[in-house]
Amino acid sequence: MSIHLYNSLTRKKEKLVPLQEGKIKMYVCGPTVYNNIHIGNARPAIVFDMVRRYLEYRGYDVFFVSNFTDVDDKIIKAARELKEEVPKVAERFIHAYFQDTEALGVKKADLHPRVTETMPDIIQFIEALIQKGYAYEAEGDVYFSTKSFKEYGKLSSQSIHELLSGARVEIGEKKQDPLDFALWKQAKEGEISWDSPWGKGRPGWHIECSAMVKKYLGDTIDIHAGGQDLAFPHHENEIAQSEALNGQEMAKYWMHNGYIQINNEKMSKSLGNFVLVKDIIKKHRPEVVRFFMLQAHYRSPLNFNEELLESAKNGLERIQSTTDNLKHRLAHSADLGGEKEEWAEKVKEHKADFIKEMDDDFNSANGISVLFDLVKEANKYLQEQQSSKEVLQFFIHTIRDIGAVLDIPIETEEEIMDAEIETLIQERIEARKNRNFSRADEIRDMLKEKGIILEDTPQGTRWKREQ
RNA sequence: GGCGGCAUAGCCAAGUGGUAAGGCACGGGUCUGCAAAACCCUUAUCCCCCGGUUCGAAUCCGGGUGCCGCCUCCA
Numbered sequence: 001m002s003i004h005l006y007n008s009l010t011r012k013k014e015k016l017v018p019l020q021e022g023k024i025k026m027y028v029c030g031p032t033v034y035n036n037i038h039i040g041n042a043r044p045a046i047v048f049d050m051v052r053r054y055l056e057y058r059g060y061d062v063f064f065v066s067n068f069t070d071v072d073d074k075i076i077k078a079a080r081e082l083k084e085e086v087p088k089v090a091e092r093f094i095h096a097y098f099q100d101t102e103a104l105g106v107k108k109a110d111l112h113p114r115v116t117e118t119m120p121d122i123i124q125f126i127e128a129l130i131q132k133g134y135a136y137e138a139e140g141d142v143y144f145s146t147k148s149f150k151e152y153g154k155l156s157s158q159s160i161h162e163l164l165s166g167a168r169v170e171i172g173e174k175k176q177d178p179l180d181f182a183l184w185k186q187a188k189e190g191e192i193s194w195d196s197p198w199g200k201g202r203p204g205w206h207i208e209c210s211a212m213v214k215k216y217l218g219d220t221i222d223i224h225a226g227g228q229d230l231a232f233p234h235h236e237n238e239i240a241q242s243e244a245l246n247g248q249e250m251a252k253y254w255m256h257n258g259y260i261q262i263n264n265e266k267m268s269k270s271l272g273n274f275v276l277v278k279d280i281i282k283k284h285r286p287e288v289v290r291f292f293m294l295q296a297h298y299r300s301p302l303n304f305n306e307e308l309l310e311s312a313k314n315g316l317e318r319i320q321s322t323t324d325n326l327k328h329r330l331a332h333s334a335d336l337g338g339e340k341e342e343w344a345e346k347v348k349e350h351k352a353d354f355i356k357e358m359d360d361d362f363n364s365a366n367g368i369s370v371l372f373d374l375v376k377e378a379n380k381y382l383q384e385q386q387s388s389k390e391v392l393q394f395f396i397h398t399i400r401d402i403g404a405v406l407d408i409p410i411e412t413e414e415e416i417m418d419a420e421i422e423t424l425i426q427e428r429i430e431a432r433k434n435r436n437f438s439r440a441d442e443i444r445d446m447l448k449e450k451g452i453i454l455e456d457t458p459q460g461t462r463w464k465r466e467q
Numbered sequence: 468g469g470c471g472g473c474a475u476a477g478c479c480a481a482g483u484g485g486u487a488a489g490g491c492a493c494g495g496g497u498c499u500g501c502a503a504a505a506c507c508c509u510u511a512u513c514c515c516c517c518g519g520u521u522c523g524a525a526u527c528c529g530g531g532u533g534c535c536g537c538c539u540c541c542a
Contacts, residue, residue, distance in 0.1 A: 011471095029542080031542080032540080032541095037542090038542090040541085040542055041541095041542055042542085043542065044542050045542085069540090072540065073540065074540075153470095156470065156471080156537075156538085157470060157471080158469075158470060158537095158538070159469080159470090161469095163469080163470095163538070181540090182540090204540080205540040206540080226542070227541085227542025228471090228472080228536075228537080228542075229536075229537060229541055229542060230541090230542065231471085231537075232470080232471095232537060232538065233537090233538080233540085234540075256542095257542070258472080258473090258536095259472090259535080259536065259542075260542085261535070261536095265534095265535080266535075266536070266541085267541090268541080292479095295479080295480070295489090295490075296479085296480065296481090297480085297481075299472090300472090300473080300480085300481095301472070301473060301535065301536085302479095302480095303479080307478080307479095307491095308478080308479060308491090310491085311478075311479070311490075311491040311492075312479085312490085312491080313491095314490085314491060314492090315479095315489095315490050315491065318490080318491095318504095321504065321505090322504090322505085325504070325505080357481095363481075365480065365481055365489085366481055366482085366488075366489080368489075368490080369480090369481070369488060369489035369490075370488095370489085371489095372488095372489055372490065373488085373489075376505095376506090379504090379505050379506070380505090380506070382504095382505070382506095383498090383505070383506060432500080435500075437500055437501070440500085440501090441500095441501070441502080444501095444502075444503095453503070453504095454502090454503075455502090455503050455504055456499075456502080456503080456504095457503095457504080
Protein backbone atom coordinates (compact mmCIF):
# COMPACT_ATOMS: atom_id res chain seq x y z
CA MET A 1 0.00 0.00 0.00
CA SER A 2 1.33 3.35 -0.90
CA ILE A 3 0.16 6.90 -1.26
CA HIS A 4 -0.98 8.22 -4.61
CA LEU A 5 -1.47 11.88 -5.24
CA TYR A 6 -2.70 14.03 -8.09
CA ASN A 7 0.15 15.87 -9.73
CA SER A 8 -0.91 19.14 -11.37
CA LEU A 9 2.14 18.99 -13.57
CA THR A 10 1.19 15.72 -15.26
CA ARG A 11 -2.56 15.97 -14.55
CA LYS A 12 -2.53 12.45 -13.29
CA LYS A 13 -2.58 10.58 -10.04
CA GLU A 14 0.88 9.25 -9.37
CA LYS A 15 2.43 7.03 -6.80
CA LEU A 16 4.35 8.99 -4.21
CA VAL A 17 7.99 8.06 -4.51
CA PRO A 18 10.12 10.35 -2.36
CA LEU A 19 13.48 11.54 -3.58
CA GLN A 20 14.96 10.12 -0.44
CA GLU A 21 13.46 7.04 1.10
CA GLY A 22 11.23 7.90 4.03
CA LYS A 23 11.65 11.63 3.66
CA ILE A 24 9.46 14.30 2.12
CA LYS A 25 10.56 17.81 1.36
CA MET A 26 7.53 20.00 1.05
CA TYR A 27 7.06 23.67 0.31
CA VAL A 28 3.78 25.58 0.50
CA CYS A 29 3.47 29.13 -0.78
CA GLY A 30 2.52 31.24 2.17
CA PRO A 31 0.63 34.48 2.47
CA THR A 32 1.48 38.04 1.63
CA VAL A 33 1.05 39.64 5.00
CA TYR A 34 -0.89 42.80 4.35
CA ASN A 35 -4.19 42.00 6.04
CA ASN A 36 -6.01 39.42 8.12
CA ILE A 37 -6.52 36.13 6.38
CA HIS A 38 -9.89 35.21 4.95
CA ILE A 39 -11.56 31.86 4.75
CA GLY A 40 -10.06 31.28 1.31
CA ASN A 41 -6.54 31.74 2.65
CA ALA A 42 -7.40 29.26 5.36
CA ARG A 43 -8.04 26.45 2.91
CA PRO A 44 -4.48 25.81 1.73
CA ALA A 45 -3.28 26.24 5.30
CA ILE A 46 -5.70 23.58 6.51
CA VAL A 47 -5.53 21.09 3.66
CA PHE A 48 -1.75 21.08 3.35
CA ASP A 49 -1.49 20.79 7.11
CA MET A 50 -3.69 17.72 6.75
CA VAL A 51 -1.43 16.41 3.98
CA ARG A 52 1.61 16.96 6.15
CA ARG A 53 0.07 15.27 9.18
CA TYR A 54 -1.04 12.34 7.11
CA LEU A 55 2.41 11.89 5.58
CA GLU A 56 3.87 11.95 9.07
CA TYR A 57 1.25 9.48 10.21
CA ARG A 58 2.32 7.17 7.41
CA GLY A 59 5.83 7.29 8.70
CA TYR A 60 7.46 9.92 6.53
CA ASP A 61 9.91 12.35 7.95
CA VAL A 62 8.46 15.55 6.54
CA PHE A 63 10.45 18.73 6.25
CA PHE A 64 7.88 21.44 5.72
CA VAL A 65 8.68 24.99 4.70
CA SER A 66 6.23 27.82 4.14
CA ASN A 67 7.18 31.40 3.43
CA PHE A 68 5.91 34.82 4.33
CA THR A 69 5.96 37.48 1.66
CA ASP A 70 6.76 40.36 3.93
CA VAL A 71 7.59 43.02 1.39
CA ASP A 72 5.68 43.75 -1.79
CA ASP A 73 3.40 46.29 -3.44
CA LYS A 74 0.35 45.44 -1.40
CA ILE A 75 2.17 45.69 1.90
CA ILE A 76 3.72 48.97 0.86
CA LYS A 77 0.28 50.23 -0.02
CA ALA A 78 -1.20 49.00 3.25
CA ALA A 79 1.65 50.61 5.19
CA ARG A 80 1.00 53.90 3.47
CA GLU A 81 -2.68 53.74 4.33
CA LEU A 82 -1.99 52.78 7.92
CA LYS A 83 0.79 55.35 8.12
CA GLU A 84 3.13 52.71 9.46
CA GLU A 85 6.45 51.25 8.47
CA VAL A 86 6.39 48.21 6.19
CA PRO A 87 8.13 45.88 8.68
CA LYS A 88 5.67 46.79 11.38
CA VAL A 89 2.68 46.03 9.17
CA ALA A 90 4.20 42.73 8.11
CA GLU A 91 5.01 41.80 11.67
CA ARG A 92 1.49 42.51 12.80
CA PHE A 93 -0.12 40.37 10.13
CA ILE A 94 2.35 37.54 10.57
CA HIS A 95 1.28 37.48 14.18
CA ALA A 96 -2.37 37.54 13.13
CA TYR A 97 -1.73 34.73 10.65
CA PHE A 98 -0.30 32.50 13.34
CA GLN A 99 -3.16 33.31 15.65
CA ASP A 100 -5.81 32.44 13.08
CA THR A 101 -4.16 29.31 11.71
CA GLU A 102 -3.30 28.00 15.14
CA ALA A 103 -6.96 28.23 16.05
CA LEU A 104 -7.69 26.19 12.94
CA GLY A 105 -5.35 23.46 14.08
CA VAL A 106 -2.57 24.25 11.62
CA LYS A 107 0.84 23.20 12.86
CA LYS A 108 3.68 25.62 12.36
CA ALA A 109 6.03 24.77 9.53
CA ASP A 110 9.54 23.64 10.33
CA LEU A 111 10.64 26.92 8.83
CA HIS A 112 8.79 30.12 7.98
CA PRO A 113 11.35 32.08 5.97
CA ARG A 114 10.67 35.70 5.10
CA VAL A 115 11.66 37.61 2.02
CA THR A 116 13.40 40.28 4.04
CA GLU A 117 15.56 37.64 5.71
CA THR A 118 16.47 35.92 2.47
CA MET A 119 17.73 38.95 0.58
CA PRO A 120 21.36 37.84 -0.04
CA ASP A 121 20.16 34.52 -1.43
CA ILE A 122 17.62 36.19 -3.66
CA ILE A 123 20.20 38.58 -5.03
CA GLN A 124 22.64 35.75 -5.64
CA PHE A 125 19.94 33.80 -7.42
CA ILE A 126 19.20 36.70 -9.73
CA GLU A 127 22.88 37.30 -10.45
CA ALA A 128 23.31 33.68 -11.40
CA LEU A 129 20.34 33.87 -13.75
CA ILE A 130 21.81 36.91 -15.45
CA GLN A 131 25.14 35.14 -15.79
CA LYS A 132 23.50 32.17 -17.40
CA GLY A 133 21.69 34.42 -19.82
CA TYR A 134 18.19 33.84 -18.56
CA ALA A 135 17.71 37.33 -17.17
CA TYR A 136 18.69 40.86 -18.05
CA GLU A 137 18.95 44.19 -16.32
CA ALA A 138 16.99 47.13 -17.58
CA GLU A 139 17.46 50.51 -15.89
CA GLY A 140 17.56 49.21 -12.33
CA ASP A 141 15.02 46.45 -12.89
CA VAL A 142 15.88 42.87 -13.67
CA TYR A 143 13.61 40.67 -15.78
CA PHE A 144 13.45 37.00 -16.51
CA SER A 145 13.40 36.28 -20.20
CA THR A 146 10.60 33.78 -20.65
CA LYS A 147 11.48 32.88 -24.18
CA SER A 148 14.90 31.76 -23.00
CA PHE A 149 13.27 28.97 -21.02
CA LYS A 150 11.88 26.58 -23.54
CA GLU A 151 9.55 24.75 -21.19
CA TYR A 152 7.78 27.91 -20.11
CA GLY A 153 4.07 27.17 -19.63
CA LYS A 154 4.40 23.46 -18.91
CA LEU A 155 2.62 23.57 -15.57
CA SER A 156 -0.39 25.56 -16.68
CA SER A 157 -0.30 24.20 -20.23
CA GLN A 158 -0.16 27.67 -21.64
CA SER A 159 1.71 28.26 -24.81
CA ILE A 160 3.83 31.34 -25.16
CA HIS A 161 2.12 32.02 -28.40
CA GLU A 162 -1.33 32.04 -26.84
CA LEU A 163 -0.22 34.07 -23.89
CA LEU A 164 1.18 36.65 -26.24
CA SER A 165 -2.11 36.98 -28.02
CA GLY A 166 -3.98 37.25 -24.73
CA ALA A 167 -5.62 40.59 -24.38
CA ARG A 168 -4.52 41.13 -20.83
CA VAL A 169 -0.79 40.93 -21.22
CA GLU A 170 0.61 44.41 -21.07
CA ILE A 171 3.93 45.45 -22.34
CA GLY A 172 6.05 46.94 -19.63
CA GLU A 173 8.24 49.71 -20.85
CA LYS A 174 11.49 48.19 -19.76
CA LYS A 175 10.70 44.63 -20.72
CA GLN A 176 12.15 43.13 -23.86
CA ASP A 177 9.15 40.90 -24.19
CA PRO A 178 5.64 41.23 -22.78
CA LEU A 179 5.80 37.86 -21.03
CA ASP A 180 8.97 38.64 -19.14
CA PHE A 181 8.50 39.13 -15.44
CA ALA A 182 10.36 41.10 -12.80
CA LEU A 183 13.03 39.49 -10.67
CA TRP A 184 14.10 42.78 -9.17
CA LYS A 185 12.24 46.05 -9.03
CA GLN A 186 13.92 49.37 -8.67
CA ALA A 187 12.76 51.29 -5.58
CA LYS A 188 10.61 54.33 -6.07
CA GLU A 189 11.40 57.44 -4.11
CA GLY A 190 11.00 56.87 -0.37
CA GLU A 191 10.14 53.20 -0.69
CA ILE A 192 11.67 50.52 1.45
CA SER A 193 14.65 49.08 -0.41
CA TRP A 194 17.76 46.92 -0.31
CA ASP A 195 21.10 47.43 -1.98
CA SER A 196 21.86 45.26 -4.95
CA PRO A 197 24.21 45.13 -7.93
CA TRP A 198 21.43 46.92 -9.85
CA GLY A 199 20.89 49.67 -7.30
CA LYS A 200 18.31 50.04 -4.59
CA GLY A 201 15.23 47.96 -4.98
CA ARG A 202 13.35 44.87 -3.88
CA PRO A 203 12.64 41.44 -5.27
CA GLY A 204 9.82 40.57 -7.62
CA TRP A 205 7.20 38.27 -6.24
CA HIS A 206 8.16 34.91 -7.70
CA ILE A 207 11.87 34.89 -7.03
CA GLU A 208 11.55 34.56 -3.27
CA CYS A 209 10.05 31.08 -3.48
CA SER A 210 12.70 29.89 -5.89
CA ALA A 211 15.44 31.24 -3.67
CA MET A 212 13.93 29.86 -0.47
CA VAL A 213 13.30 26.43 -1.88
CA LYS A 214 16.89 26.25 -3.10
CA LYS A 215 18.29 27.54 0.16
CA TYR A 216 16.28 25.45 2.60
CA LEU A 217 15.19 22.38 0.66
CA GLY A 218 17.50 22.01 -2.31
CA ASP A 219 17.30 22.07 -6.08
CA THR A 220 14.60 19.44 -6.35
CA ILE A 221 11.92 18.89 -3.75
CA ASP A 222 9.14 16.36 -3.41
CA ILE A 223 6.00 18.42 -3.07
CA HIS A 224 5.32 22.03 -3.96
CA ALA A 225 1.85 23.26 -3.08
CA GLY A 226 -0.41 26.26 -3.12
CA GLY A 227 -3.76 27.61 -4.21
CA GLN A 228 -5.09 26.86 -7.65
CA ASP A 229 -4.72 30.48 -8.71
CA LEU A 230 -0.99 30.33 -8.08
CA ALA A 231 -0.42 27.82 -10.85
CA PHE A 232 -0.17 30.65 -13.31
CA PRO A 233 1.80 32.78 -13.27
CA HIS A 234 3.41 32.28 -9.88
CA HIS A 235 4.35 28.62 -9.99
CA GLU A 236 5.05 28.73 -13.68
CA ASN A 237 7.54 31.50 -13.04
CA GLU A 238 9.09 29.68 -10.12
CA ILE A 239 9.67 26.68 -12.35
CA ALA A 240 11.24 28.86 -15.01
CA GLN A 241 13.62 30.54 -12.58
CA SER A 242 14.62 27.46 -10.65
CA GLU A 243 14.91 25.04 -13.51
CA ALA A 244 16.77 27.55 -15.65
CA LEU A 245 19.32 28.02 -12.91
CA ASN A 246 19.56 24.53 -11.45
CA GLY A 247 19.10 22.55 -14.61
CA GLN A 248 16.86 20.09 -12.84
CA GLU A 249 13.23 19.64 -12.01
CA MET A 250 12.07 21.97 -9.25
CA ALA A 251 9.46 19.70 -7.70
CA LYS A 252 8.31 16.19 -8.44
CA TYR A 253 4.74 16.77 -7.40
CA TRP A 254 2.69 19.94 -7.62
CA MET A 255 -0.47 20.18 -5.58
CA HIS A 256 -3.15 22.83 -5.92
CA ASN A 257 -6.17 23.26 -3.71
CA GLY A 258 -9.55 24.30 -5.07
CA TYR A 259 -11.24 27.57 -4.35
CA ILE A 260 -13.61 28.50 -1.59
CA GLN A 261 -16.65 30.22 -2.97
CA ILE A 262 -19.34 32.24 -1.33
CA ASN A 263 -22.69 31.44 -2.87
CA ASN A 264 -20.85 30.01 -5.83
CA GLU A 265 -18.87 33.14 -6.41
CA LYS A 266 -15.30 33.99 -5.74
CA MET A 267 -14.66 36.05 -2.67
CA SER A 268 -13.74 39.54 -3.60
CA LYS A 269 -13.68 42.94 -2.09
CA SER A 270 -15.84 44.38 -4.80
CA LEU A 271 -18.59 41.84 -4.12
CA GLY A 272 -18.26 42.54 -0.43
CA ASN A 273 -18.33 38.85 0.44
CA PHE A 274 -15.02 38.60 2.23
CA VAL A 275 -15.15 36.34 5.25
CA LEU A 276 -12.25 36.81 7.64
CA VAL A 277 -11.11 33.90 9.72
CA LYS A 278 -10.94 35.99 12.86
CA ASP A 279 -14.58 36.98 12.42
CA ILE A 280 -15.92 33.56 11.61
CA ILE A 281 -14.23 31.93 14.58
CA LYS A 282 -15.91 34.36 16.89
CA LYS A 283 -19.23 32.87 15.83
CA HIS A 284 -18.27 29.27 15.18
CA ARG A 285 -15.79 27.03 16.91
CA PRO A 286 -12.62 26.97 14.79
CA GLU A 287 -12.51 23.18 14.74
CA VAL A 288 -15.88 23.24 13.01
CA VAL A 289 -14.34 25.35 10.26
CA ARG A 290 -11.52 22.85 9.90
CA PHE A 291 -13.88 19.90 9.94
CA PHE A 292 -16.04 21.58 7.31
CA MET A 293 -13.08 22.07 4.99
CA LEU A 294 -11.84 18.52 5.39
CA GLN A 295 -15.27 17.14 4.56
CA ALA A 296 -14.62 18.12 0.96
CA HIS A 297 -11.80 16.86 -1.19
CA TYR A 298 -9.01 19.43 -1.29
CA ARG A 299 -9.14 19.85 -5.06
CA SER A 300 -12.88 20.43 -5.33
CA PRO A 301 -14.34 23.86 -5.27
CA LEU A 302 -16.12 24.37 -1.98
CA ASN A 303 -19.01 26.62 -1.26
CA PHE A 304 -19.00 28.37 2.08
CA ASN A 305 -21.70 29.90 4.21
CA GLU A 306 -22.82 29.81 7.79
CA GLU A 307 -25.62 27.31 7.33
CA LEU A 308 -23.14 24.84 5.90
CA LEU A 309 -20.93 25.44 8.90
CA GLU A 310 -23.89 24.78 11.14
CA SER A 311 -24.54 21.38 9.60
CA ALA A 312 -20.83 20.57 9.83
CA LYS A 313 -21.07 21.41 13.50
CA ASN A 314 -23.91 18.93 13.96
CA GLY A 315 -21.90 16.27 12.23
CA LEU A 316 -18.84 16.90 14.37
CA GLU A 317 -20.99 16.72 17.48
CA ARG A 318 -22.16 13.29 16.45
CA ILE A 319 -18.58 12.08 16.53
CA GLN A 320 -17.85 13.85 19.77
CA SER A 321 -20.89 12.62 21.60
CA THR A 322 -20.16 9.04 20.61
CA THR A 323 -16.64 9.33 21.95
CA ASP A 324 -17.95 10.88 25.14
CA ASN A 325 -20.49 8.08 25.44
CA LEU A 326 -17.80 5.47 25.00
CA LYS A 327 -15.74 7.10 27.72
CA HIS A 328 -18.72 7.33 30.03
CA ARG A 329 -19.53 3.69 29.52
CA LEU A 330 -15.93 2.74 30.15
CA ALA A 331 -15.86 4.69 33.39
CA HIS A 332 -19.23 3.64 34.73
CA SER A 333 -19.72 0.04 33.93
CA ALA A 334 -17.96 -3.16 34.83
CA ASP A 335 -16.16 -5.29 32.31
CA LEU A 336 -18.93 -7.57 31.25
CA GLY A 337 -17.12 -9.35 28.51
CA GLY A 338 -19.41 -10.34 25.71
CA GLU A 339 -18.41 -10.77 22.13
CA LYS A 340 -14.98 -9.26 21.52
CA GLU A 341 -13.33 -10.62 18.43
CA GLU A 342 -16.06 -9.65 16.04
CA TRP A 343 -16.12 -6.05 17.21
CA ALA A 344 -12.38 -5.69 17.32
CA GLU A 345 -12.31 -6.94 13.76
CA LYS A 346 -14.76 -4.25 12.70
CA VAL A 347 -12.66 -1.55 14.29
CA LYS A 348 -9.58 -2.83 12.51
CA GLU A 349 -11.37 -2.86 9.19
CA HIS A 350 -12.42 0.74 9.58
CA LYS A 351 -8.93 1.78 10.43
CA ALA A 352 -7.66 0.07 7.30
CA ASP A 353 -10.39 1.72 5.23
CA PHE A 354 -9.41 5.11 6.57
CA ILE A 355 -5.83 4.59 5.45
CA LYS A 356 -6.97 3.32 2.07
CA GLU A 357 -9.05 6.42 1.47
CA MET A 358 -6.39 8.83 2.65
CA ASP A 359 -3.74 7.07 0.60
CA ASP A 360 -5.80 7.94 -2.44
CA ASP A 361 -4.87 11.57 -2.96
CA PHE A 362 -5.52 12.57 0.64
CA ASN A 363 -9.24 12.03 0.35
CA SER A 364 -10.20 13.40 3.73
CA ALA A 365 -13.85 13.55 2.65
CA ASN A 366 -13.90 9.78 2.40
CA GLY A 367 -11.67 9.49 5.44
CA ILE A 368 -14.27 11.32 7.46
CA SER A 369 -17.06 9.18 6.11
CA VAL A 370 -15.14 6.12 7.33
CA LEU A 371 -14.94 7.84 10.69
CA PHE A 372 -18.71 8.25 10.66
CA ASP A 373 -19.08 4.56 9.83
CA LEU A 374 -16.84 3.70 12.74
CA VAL A 375 -18.92 5.93 14.99
CA LYS A 376 -22.02 4.09 13.89
CA GLU A 377 -20.40 0.78 14.82
CA ALA A 378 -19.43 2.22 18.19
CA ASN A 379 -22.98 3.35 18.81
CA LYS A 380 -24.25 -0.09 17.95
CA TYR A 381 -21.78 -1.55 20.38
CA LEU A 382 -23.03 0.82 23.06
CA GLN A 383 -26.49 -0.62 22.54
CA GLU A 384 -25.24 -4.03 23.56
CA GLN A 385 -26.09 -5.11 27.06
CA GLN A 386 -22.64 -6.44 27.65
CA SER A 387 -19.51 -4.52 26.90
CA SER A 388 -15.88 -5.23 27.38
CA LYS A 389 -13.48 -2.59 28.51
CA GLU A 390 -11.02 -3.78 25.98
CA VAL A 391 -13.37 -3.21 23.07
CA LEU A 392 -14.50 0.15 24.41
CA GLN A 393 -10.91 1.22 24.66
CA PHE A 394 -10.16 -0.02 21.17
CA PHE A 395 -13.01 2.08 19.80
CA ILE A 396 -11.89 5.15 21.70
CA HIS A 397 -8.28 4.67 20.74
CA THR A 398 -9.07 4.28 17.05
CA ILE A 399 -11.45 7.21 16.87
CA ARG A 400 -8.86 9.34 18.65
CA ASP A 401 -6.17 8.13 16.29
CA ILE A 402 -8.12 9.16 13.21
CA GLY A 403 -9.15 12.40 14.85
CA ALA A 404 -5.51 13.17 15.57
CA VAL A 405 -4.43 12.64 11.97
CA LEU A 406 -7.07 15.08 10.77
CA ASP A 407 -6.60 17.17 13.89
CA ILE A 408 -10.26 17.40 14.61
CA PRO A 409 -11.18 17.18 18.27
CA ILE A 410 -13.26 14.07 18.69
CA GLU A 411 -14.06 14.46 22.34
CA THR A 412 -15.25 17.36 24.39
CA GLU A 413 -13.08 18.76 27.12
CA GLU A 414 -13.36 17.22 30.52
CA GLU A 415 -14.79 19.88 32.71
CA ILE A 416 -15.09 20.34 36.39
CA MET A 417 -18.67 20.92 37.26
CA ASP A 418 -19.29 23.53 39.87
CA ALA A 419 -20.87 22.76 43.20
CA GLU A 420 -24.20 24.34 42.43
CA ILE A 421 -24.70 22.24 39.31
CA GLU A 422 -23.63 19.13 41.12
CA THR A 423 -26.14 19.76 43.88
CA LEU A 424 -28.92 20.21 41.36
CA ILE A 425 -28.01 17.03 39.53
CA GLN A 426 -27.98 15.12 42.81
CA GLU A 427 -31.33 16.59 43.72
CA ARG A 428 -32.73 15.51 40.39
CA ILE A 429 -31.45 11.97 40.81
CA GLU A 430 -33.28 11.84 44.14
CA ALA A 431 -36.41 13.32 42.62
CA ARG A 432 -36.41 10.70 39.86
CA LYS A 433 -35.97 7.95 42.39
CA ASN A 434 -39.04 9.25 44.17
CA ARG A 435 -40.83 9.56 40.84
CA ASN A 436 -41.13 13.27 41.33
CA PHE A 437 -40.79 13.86 37.61
CA SER A 438 -42.07 17.39 37.57
CA ARG A 439 -39.24 18.48 39.88
CA ALA A 440 -36.79 16.44 37.82
CA ASP A 441 -37.91 18.10 34.61
CA GLU A 442 -37.80 21.47 36.25
CA ILE A 443 -34.17 20.96 37.20
CA ARG A 444 -33.34 19.68 33.72
CA ASP A 445 -34.89 22.78 32.17
CA MET A 446 -33.10 25.02 34.60
CA LEU A 447 -29.73 23.52 33.73
CA LYS A 448 -30.56 23.63 30.05
CA GLU A 449 -30.87 27.36 30.33
CA LYS A 450 -27.36 27.43 31.74
CA GLY A 451 -26.17 25.42 28.79
CA ILE A 452 -25.94 22.13 30.65
CA ILE A 453 -27.54 19.18 28.91
CA LEU A 454 -28.48 16.12 30.94
CA GLU A 455 -28.74 12.64 29.58
CA ASP A 456 -30.08 9.69 31.54
CA THR A 457 -28.35 6.48 30.62
CA PRO A 458 -28.50 2.98 32.08
CA GLN A 459 -25.11 3.82 33.61
CA GLY A 460 -26.45 6.89 35.35
CA THR A 461 -27.09 10.51 34.58
CA ARG A 462 -24.42 12.34 32.66
CA TRP A 463 -24.09 15.94 31.64
CA LYS A 464 -22.40 17.93 28.93
CA ARG A 465 -22.11 21.50 27.94
CA GLU A 466 -24.04 22.82 25.01
CA GLN A 467 -21.65 23.76 22.21
C1' G B 468 -9.71 34.57 -27.70
C1' G B 469 -6.30 30.74 -24.89
C1' C B 470 -5.99 27.39 -20.50
C1' G B 471 -8.39 24.78 -16.57
C1' G B 472 -12.26 23.16 -13.11
C1' C B 473 -17.22 21.92 -11.81
C1' A B 474 -22.48 19.92 -12.81
C1' U B 475 -24.74 13.44 -8.29
C1' A B 476 -31.32 13.38 -3.42
C1' G B 477 -34.23 19.27 0.07
C1' C B 478 -28.87 20.92 1.31
C1' C B 479 -23.47 19.49 1.55
C1' A B 480 -20.46 15.79 -0.58
C1' A B 481 -17.71 10.91 -2.21
C1' G B 482 -17.62 7.72 -6.21
C1' U B 483 -13.67 7.82 -12.94
C1' G B 484 -16.21 0.76 -16.43
C1' G B 485 -19.71 -3.58 -12.89
C1' U B 486 -24.86 -1.60 -11.42
C1' A B 487 -25.44 5.15 -6.54
C1' A B 488 -20.57 6.10 0.24
C1' G B 489 -21.05 9.46 4.20
C1' G B 490 -23.01 13.92 6.70
C1' C B 491 -26.98 17.58 7.61
C1' A B 492 -32.24 18.18 7.32
C1' C B 493 -37.24 15.46 6.92
C1' G B 494 -40.78 11.34 8.05
C1' G B 495 -42.09 6.51 10.64
C1' G B 496 -40.65 3.07 14.53
C1' U B 497 -37.66 1.27 19.03
C1' C B 498 -35.53 2.75 23.68
C1' U B 499 -37.00 6.54 27.82
C1' G B 500 -41.38 8.41 33.37
C1' C B 501 -40.86 12.26 29.58
C1' A B 502 -36.59 13.77 27.11
C1' A B 503 -31.66 13.68 25.13
C1' A B 504 -28.28 10.53 22.81
C1' A B 505 -28.51 6.20 19.97
C1' C B 506 -30.42 2.23 16.89
C1' C B 507 -33.78 0.37 12.87
C1' C B 508 -36.68 1.62 8.51
C1' U B 509 -37.86 5.10 4.71
C1' U B 510 -35.67 8.93 1.38
C1' A B 511 -31.74 9.55 -6.28
C1' U B 512 -34.78 3.20 -11.03
C1' C B 513 -30.84 7.07 -11.28
C1' C B 514 -26.02 10.84 -11.51
C1' C B 515 -27.21 18.63 -16.53
C1' C B 516 -28.93 17.33 -21.89
C1' C B 517 -28.27 14.56 -26.71
C1' G B 518 -25.69 10.89 -29.32
C1' G B 519 -21.79 6.91 -29.42
C1' U B 520 -18.38 2.80 -27.61
C1' U B 521 -19.28 -1.59 -24.41
C1' C B 522 -22.20 -7.66 -22.23
C1' G B 523 -22.33 -3.45 -18.91
C1' A B 524 -21.18 3.95 -18.07
C1' A B 525 -22.61 8.70 -13.20
C1' U B 526 -17.82 6.87 -14.69
C1' C B 527 -14.85 6.32 -21.55
C1' C B 528 -15.60 9.14 -26.53
C1' G B 529 -18.18 13.12 -29.50
C1' G B 530 -21.51 17.26 -29.36
C1' G B 531 -24.37 20.71 -26.50
C1' U B 532 -26.11 23.70 -22.00
C1' G B 533 -25.11 26.08 -17.35
C1' C B 534 -21.81 27.76 -13.47
C1' C B 535 -16.81 28.95 -11.54
C1' G B 536 -11.72 30.23 -12.05
C1' C B 537 -6.76 31.52 -14.35
C1' C B 538 -4.45 34.43 -18.41
C1' U B 539 -4.44 41.52 -13.65
C1' C B 540 1.83 40.12 -7.79
C1' C B 541 -6.09 37.04 -5.86
C1' A B 542 -5.13 31.01 -1.78
